[in-house]
Each structure stands twice: as C-alpha cells, then as structure tokens.
C-alpha cells in the first residue's frame with residue numbers, strides 16, 4: 049500500500065524526533081512521527097534519561113529564563129555559578145580529546161540556550177538538579193558539573209511533555225511502525241517503507257528526518273563496530289534502537305562519520321536485564337565511585353575514581369569495567385588481594401586535606417600504582433557497602449555525516465536530497481567520552497535545525 053502522508057516524516061519518537069517535528073510544524077509543514085515501539089514503550093532512550101540537559105548560561109538571569117518558577121529562597125540558597133560557551137567548548141574539546149567535529153560543536157554550544165528556551169515555549173518545564181548535581185554545604189547548594197537543569201518528571205516527564213506539545217500542534221504520531229527502508233528515487237528521498245505483520249507499507253513525504261537512535265540495542269552491530277565482548281554489555285535504555293536509521297542511510301550512500309568504535313557506557317548493576325526496564329529507569333546506575341574505590345575480581349583497583357567530577361568520567365568507565373576480570377566473578381573477588389589493596393589504600397590517603405564534594409578537593413592518595421586524584425577517604429570504619437557492577441551501554445557514537453542544516457551527506461560529500469538526521473545517529477560529535485547531559489541537548493539542537501530546514505523546504 050502506498051500513500052502520501054505528510055510533508056515531513058520523522059522517524060523516531062524520542063527527544064530529537066519531537067524537536068524536529070515541532071520545528072518542521074512551525075514552518076507550516078504537515079508532520080508524521082513514526083515510532084517503532086508500541087505507545088507504552090515509546091520515547092526511546094530519551095524516556096530512560098534523568099532529563100538532565102547541559103546548557104550554556106551566564107548567570108542567574110539565564111537560569112530564571114529557563115526556570116521561571118524559581119523562588120527567591122531557591123536563588124538565595126544556591127550558587128548556580130555559570131556555564132559559559134567557553135566552558136562548554138572546553139569540556140567538549142577535553143573529553144573528546146580534541147576530536148569532536150568543530151562545526152557540530154559550534155552549533156551545539158552556541159544554540160544550546162536558545163534551543164532550550166524554545167522548548168520551554170512548547171511546554172517543556174525545567175527545574176534545577178538539586179541533590180544529584182549540587183551538594184549542600186554550610187546551608188548552600190553549589191552546582192559543580194556544568195549540568196544544572198532537568199526536565200520536570202525526568203525522562204518520562206520530558207517525553208510526555210514533548211508528546212503533548214506535538215499533538216497540540218497537530219503532529220500525527222503512528223506507533224508500532226518500524227521504518228526499514230528509505231524510498232530513494234531519482235536522487236532524492238521520497239518517504240519510507242515500514243514493516244508490519246503482513247509485509248511493508250510505503251509512506252511518502254517530501255522529506256524524511258531520521259531521529260531513530262544509534263545501534264546500542266543491536267548486539268550484532270555492537271560486536272561488529274565496538275569490538276569483541278560488546279555483545280555482552282547490558283543495554284541501559286530502549287531495546288528499539290537497533291541501528292535502523294544508520295543502516296537505511298548507508299544503504300543509499302550516506303557518509304559514515306565519527307567514532308564508530310566508541311560509545312557511551314557506564315557501570316551498571318551486574319544483574320540488570322538485557323535491556324532497560326522503564327519501571328526501574330536509570331536506577332541500575334552505580335555512580336558513587338568518585339567517593340569510593342573500584343575493585344576488580346583480582347582484588348585490585350584499576351582506575352583513578354576521582355580523576356574528575358562524575359559527569360566527565362562516567363561515560364568512559366563502562367568500557368574500562370568491561371575490560372576487567374569482573375563479569376560472573378564478583379562473588380569470588382580475591383579476598384587476600386582485596387584486603388591488601390585496602391590496607392595500602394588507607395595508608396596512601398592524604399587525610400590532612402579536607403574533603404569537599406563540591407570542588408576538585410585534591411584530597412588524594414600518594415604512592416600507589418594507580419592514585420586517586422580527589423575525594424579519597426580511608427576505608428576503616430564500618431558499615432561498608434559494595435555493589436557488583438558490569439558494563440551498561442548507553443548509546444553509540446558513530447553515525448551519519450550531516451551539514452550545518454541537518455542534511456545527510458553522501459560519500460561524495462553532497463547532501464542527499466530530502467534526507468535529514470538528528471540525535472544519536474549523527475556521527476562526529478562524541479569521541480571516547482562525553483560530558484553528561486549533552487545527548488539530550490544535541491538531540492534538541494540538531495533536531496530543531498533539521499526540522500526547520502525540512503519543514504521550510506519540504507512542503508507539498
């Protein structure tokens with residue numbers, strides 16, 4: 049069956065997709081959102097998030113613009129500091145070891161505030177991330193990691209607010225509709241083919257925006273691109289992101305870009321299920337390591353747990369965990385070595401330096417094979433708590449190459465007419481590591497860019 053369904057088809061129903069759909073609609077285009085999952089599992093990884101969004105702000109006035117119901121008392125008891133464009137540029141350069149595509153980073157950083165403000169006009173409500181991103185010391189909260197606001201209701205709240213905004217603006221959403229192929233005729237994309245129980249349907253449109261995630265939920269692609277052992281990683285989020293968007297685009301000649309062997313991966317509850325569970329959300333994460341030590345099955349430490357604030361290390365330590373003699377063996381940690389490690393540890397802690405979780409306090413160890421740079425505390429007074437972890441993959445870094453207008457480029461570096469991309473499946477932004485809260489911001493910025501362009505050029 050073939051039908052012309054809309055000016056713009058958006059593939060996916062996560063944050064990037066809805067931002068793209070809302071922007072295209074704003075340009076006057078009719079928009080259809082296609083979601084592979086049934087409605088009760090929809091929303092992709094965006095729904096699994098804490099809803100934390102990294103955004104540039106130059107002080108309290110910018111925070112007030114994003115969080116209009118911030119109280120005077122909240123302002124008086126909080127040091128929000130700043131997160132300037134320079135800080136965001138520096139963070140992207142540092143954590144990606146200067147590999148991130150400068151044009152994409154420029155857009156991400158310079159459009160972040162404006163884009164998030166735009167989202168608030170669509171009905172997205174934000175609050176400060178007290179507790180997880182700011183510790184209260186001497187009666188005052190201080191934000192420390194460049195990550196200051198989150199969506200009300202976290203990821204589920206964000207997806208609900210985006211869905212409501214889409215429906216309010218006349219955007220149609222079709223669930224249980226997995227796009228499997230692009231309709232590519234005479235050098236342009238004219239729609240998609242979706243799979244259902246009886247075969248394929250053709251849905252035609254002037255433009256298609258791919259916003260259907262990376263290949264993190266596809267064990268075969270993970271092993272092929274990330275390497276041996278990655279089939280064993282637990283998937284933190286949606287089981288619906290199987291790399292379809294990337295595959296469909298490559299099939300018609302799209303240029304691959306970015307860190308195809310890289311991904312965002314964290315320490316994750318060892319007995320977590322194969323894929324994320326919406327009832328548990330992000331609660332399998334084990335992010336207290338900056339204030340503790342990590343031990344492998346040999347009873348040895350293997351990483352500087354306090355190298356930086358958690359936001360700047362967590363996304364790369366999942367890979368390190370995957371490389372350890374850990375999975376399946378934690379019950380049998382080498383007890384003798386473990387006790388020796390802790391004894392050496394306790395002697396090495398510079399306990400004369402005060403502990404302060406709001407700053408890189410320099411309370412370090414000295415003389416160990418692997419020292420800890422900050423927040424080192426002795427382990428000499430019970431009760432002790434330990435968590436068995438494995439590697440949890442969040443999303444993959446490799447994807448398709450886009451222009452500054454969100455158009456997908458082919459391998460001759462020319463735009464594929466009618467094809468746009470946003471979100472996880474765009475390559476070139478993240479290499480090796482990632483500053484927390486950037487995934488949602490990137491989806492919003494590039495979703496809006498792609499939607500604006502597709503909506504203004506793709507009307508019937």
Ligand SMILES: Cc1cc2nc3c(=O)[nH]c(=O)nc-3n(C[C@H](O)[C@H](O)[C@H](O)COP(=O)(O)OP(=O)(O)OC[C@H]3O[C@@H](n4cnc5c(N)ncnc54)[C@H](O)[C@@H]3O)c2cc1C
Pocket residue numbers: 059060061062063064065082083084085090091092093094095096097098099100101102225226227228259260261262284285286288289290291292293324329330442443470471472473484485486487488489491
């Ligand atoms: C547990 C967890 C916590 C996280 N916390 C944060 C956080 O607090 N802040 C942050 O910035 N980032 C966070 N991230 C990363 C963040 O989720 C992603 O960077 C971001 O949500 C990606 O948005 P997206 O729209 O590109 O993809 P998604 O939100 O994953 O959306 C992709 C959509 O495409 C659909 N889809 C897939 N294939 C098809 C197909 N063939 N046809 C139709 N539809 C398809 C999926 O069902 C889904 O709806 C977290 C991730 C996880 C897993």
